[in-house]
Amino acid sequence: MIANEKIKAAEVQLTGINGEDLGIVPTAEALALAKKLKVDLVCTSLYQSPPLCTLIAKAQAKQEKASAKKRERAAKVKEIRLTPHIEDHDYDTKKQQCEKILRGGDAVQLVIRLSSSKEGDKAKELLQALLKDLKEAGKQETGIQLSGKQAAVKLNPLD
Template sequence: MYTRGQTGCCARTARKSQDRAGAWNPRFRRIVADGPSHAKHRSTQRRHTISEPRTNDRIRVPEVRLVGPSGEQVGVVKIEVAIRLAQEADLDLVEVAPNSKPPVAKIMDYGKFKYEAAQKAKEARRNQANTILKEVRFRLKIDKHDYETKRKRAEGFLQAGDKVKAMILFRGREQSRPEQGVRLLQRFAEDVAELGTVESNPTIDGRNMVMIISPLKNKSEAKAEANAQRAASKARAQGRAQDAVAEPAAAAQSETDSPQREDDPEEK
């Protein structure tokens, strides 16, 4: 039976279980006794909390190894001296390596540092989300034409900033010759080396062999380069069109401006 202290959804859940089974269900004993647990939620919150470095007066150590605003090594100084130097430069003293002995602290603009770090993290998340894994499949006995077609497809994916998953599909007794698959994938990686680099070496995945190639340029860089190329191509096309219109007009103008020869009356 549920007790008087049980309230809310826990008591209702226990009551329904008892009514359904006709007896107390021990599965609800911990829930009813303890109530809904928030430990998992709290642990998730702690896991996602980013601990910020200690700054200025929050640095509770007698001395630090000080790094100047330009990266120069000042040396080991007392914490009071380090804070005073940071205040004189109108900057912050930030503890960058708390586990060192003594801890390492740097004089910097902490607000600017946090903003730049947030922008880098945002860019990294955007690039990671935009990167798509494209798949290119091979047979172990692939002819030259098919290989070139697969290579060109992979180059297009890499130019767009996407990863390429090169996969060899083994059939029958081909599984007993994995070294041939390794050679084929290594050759493929060398052929696209100008656009991508091997992220994971050839590995056996069931009856297949897989290799991952990452682009040398991320998604945003590839998109910016493609936009620049389109803009340059459009500008060249407009220039050719203007030249095509200007040439007949210039020719007509030159004919109009050229003096016509008149007969000299003295020659008659």
């Protein structure tokens, strides 16, 4: 995000603090106005000519910069492996792991390894229970997929 003196354009399309359109203004004048109001001049779109700039309160500018940085980071897919015969304590631990990963902004692939074809129904029930328990942290991207030796489902974080 380009702000204040880093803006190199001769003039900018300026938007005020409350979203009002202030028109095309020389950059020096826009910077003087920003200093007078004790706010930042932030370039929101470089793809226009003149570039679109907004007057934003300093705290809000930091917050927008942090959220832009978060959006830039590509989400990773973390795989969590389970077995169909999981005990309650282990289930809770895996659920907490998934919640932590989802709240961190990464996706989760839940995989249950099957040792026999008879475990498919139990694995499906386990995945459905996990999906129900994790609905506050993530949303289901794929359906429950039973294929050969494993059952899997993918969850994306809520954003």
